[in-house]
Amino acid sequence: MEKQKVNGFIFHTLELKPDYEGKVVATLIEKKAAKSTKKALLYLHGFNDYFFQNHFADWANS
Structure with missing residues (x-):
């Protein structure tokens, strides 16, 4: 799992099983x-x- 921080958000990228498109x-x-x-x-x-x-995340976090 790859993790990256951007503008106060943490992005967790999960690799799943390939499908028919790759x-x-x-x-x-x-x-x-x-x-x-x-x-x-x-x-x-x-x-x-x-x-x-972003606005939804800020609202939910208030």
């Missing part, structure tokens, strides 16, 4: 909470190859 990866994007909490949020979206939900 290499398959999934990326789990993490943002640490501003305050300690026992809650978590998992947001699943469609088939996008870029991340544009």
